[in-house]
Amino acid sequence: MDTWKQFEANELTHSAAHHLLAIHEVGLQYGGWARVSDIARELQITRGSVSINLRALKKRGLVETDAHRLVKLTPEGLQAAKAVMATRAVLKTFFADVLGVPDIQADIDSCKIEHLISHATAERLALFQRFLTSDPDALQQLLARFQRFHAECPQERSCDVCKGHCPLDGLPHAI
Amino acid sequence: MGASEAELIDDLNRLMAEEAEASMRYFQMRFRLRGRGRETAEKFFAEAIKETLEHAELIAKQIHALGHVPSLQINLSVEGGPMPPEDALGEALDVEQAALEAYQEFLPRVAGHPTLEPFIRQQIAIETEHVQDLQEVLRSFGLKLVAKPVV
Numbered sequence: 254m255d256t257w258k259q260f261e262a263n264e265l266t267h268s269a270a271h272h273l274l275a276i277h278e279v280g281l282q283y284g285g286w287a288r289v290s291d292i293a294r295e296l297q298i299t300r301g302s303v304s305i306n307l308r309a310l311k312k313r314g315l316v317e318t319d320a321h322r323l324v325k326l327t328p329e330g331l332q333a334a335k336a337v338m339a340t341r342a343v344l345k346t347f348f349a350d351v352l353g354v355p356d357i358q359a360d361i362d363s364c365k366i367e368h369l370i371s372h373a374t375a376e377r378l379a380l381f382q383r384f385l386t387s388d389p390d391a392l393q394q395l396l397a398r399f400q401r402f403h404a405e406c407p408q409e410r411s412c413d414v415c416k417g418h419c420p421l422d423g424l425p426h427a428i
Numbered sequence: 429m430g431a432s433e434a435e436l437i438d439d440l441n442r443l444m445a446e447e448a449e450a451s452m453r454y455f456q457m458r459f460r461l462r463g464r465g466r467e468t469a470e471k472f473f474a475e476a477i478k479e480t481l482e483h484a485e486l487i488a489k490q491i492h493a494l495g496h497v498p499s500l501q502i503n504l505s506v507e508g509g510p511m512p513p514e515d516a517l518g519e520a521l522d523v524e525q526a527a528l529e530a531y532q533e534f535l536p537r538v539a540g541h542p543t544l545e546p547f548i549r550q551q552i553a554i555e556t557e558h559v560q561d562l563q564e565v566l567r568s569f570g571l572k573l574v575a576k577p578v579v
Contacts, residue, residue, distance in 0.1 A: 289526060290533060298503055299446045300526035301453065305519055322525065 265333060267368045269315075271296060272306050273334040276316060276326055286323045340375045341367045347378055351385065353400070431537040433494065436544065439534055440491050441499045446530055447484035449502045450523045451477050457519070462510035465569055469513035472565060476520065479558075483551065490547055514569040521562045528555040 265273075275295040279287035289307070293300045307324060310316045315330035326334060344363035348354040354362070385392050431439070458473040488498040531552045538544035 290529065299442070299449050300530055301446055301450050301523040302504070304522035304526045305453070308519060308522060322529070 265337070265368060267365075268306060269310060270333075270337045270368050272303070272310060273315065273326060273330055274337060276324055277331070277334045277338075280325060285325045286319075287325070289322055289324065292324065336372070337367060339379075340370070340372070343375055343379045343382065344370075346382060351382070351396070353396075436537065436541075437491060437494065437496050439537065440487055441501070443527075443530055443534065444484050444487040444491070444498060445500055445502055446527050447480045447487065448500060449504055450527065451480040451484065452502070452504055453506055453523065454480065454520065456506040457511070457516050460508060460511040461513050461516055463512045465513040468565065468568070469517055472517065472520070472562070476558075483554075486547070486551075490544065493543065514566065517562065517566050517569070521559065521566060524555065524559050524562055528552065528559055531555055 272292065275292045276287045279291045279295055289300050289303050293303045296303065307316060307318070310330070311318065314327055315333055316324055317327050318324050341363045344366055345359045348359035348362055349356055385395070454473045454476045458470060458477070461469050461473075491498045531548055535545070535548050535552065538548055
């Protein structure tokens with residue numbers, strides 16, 4: 254399996270995704286236009302780095318600049334930024350509302366994972382959450398059962414999830 | 429002069445990071461140059477590595493003179509294969525323009541300061557010259573540059 258090599262070959266790198274989101278965020282107050290200095294401040298990197306990274310985004314048609322070096326997302330760039338935000342929201346909702354992961358951790362993990370999963374998987378996850386929320390009473394019962402199951406789980410140590418290797422034994426040693 | 433000393437130090441640290449990071453970026457870029465005009469570009473980058481580091485040091489001295497220890501925060505990983513000299517110089521122009529803008533935006537915050545205002549004015553003059561020189565070099569490669577007023 255060479256899947257791990259594909260992490261670097263995504264259409265939109267993690268860095269590019271963050272640049273698009275920063276331009277979108279900063280530009281909200283100024284009709285979509287953002288200054289390099291504000292993008293740099295938002296991402297906490299130097300203006301030089303932002304400028305270099307913008308070149309690549311510009312080449313791909315995701316951003317445009319004007320004569321004063323102000324930056325704006327193109328329609329394609331805006332679409333890409335919205336896709337990133339949507340995937341991130343789906344993941345965060347799943348981690349926080351379904352799995353019960355604390356909000357801050359859910360935010361961090363959804364950011365890390367967002368650019369690694371395919372759109373198809375994100376869509377399935379969104380569909381699954383819509384399915385869960387389609388019956389609020391059933392959802393409450395399911396989550397309550399999950400909470401209880403989670404509390405009882407450490408005593409069991411064998412199930413069909415990892416085919417005889419309990420993930421709860423290994424995860425504390427993850428680096 | 430509206431900024432507090434702590435804010436000025438933060439801004440100076442950021443300016444220093446711009447210069448130091450540019451130096452590291454140029455250091456790596458120098459070894460990526462391939463194709464026509466490589467010697468010209470190599471000469472530019474060799475000079476630029478030294479100058480940007482000197483600028484970082486000058487800013488560090490200003491911070492030190494104000495009674496603080498410089499704090500350098502750089503998050504940089506540069507890689508990539510061979511690169512045509514005109515592309516490398518184009519990236520350098522973006523970096524130099526970013527540095528110039530950083531100095532220009534900082535100037536109003538040090539207006540009236542006995543040492544920082546003359547220092548920043550001097551840096552703006554130097555960076556302006558760098559940008560103009562670099563634009564000239566790029567023109568010699570036959571590139572048409574988008575008009576960008578140098579203030």
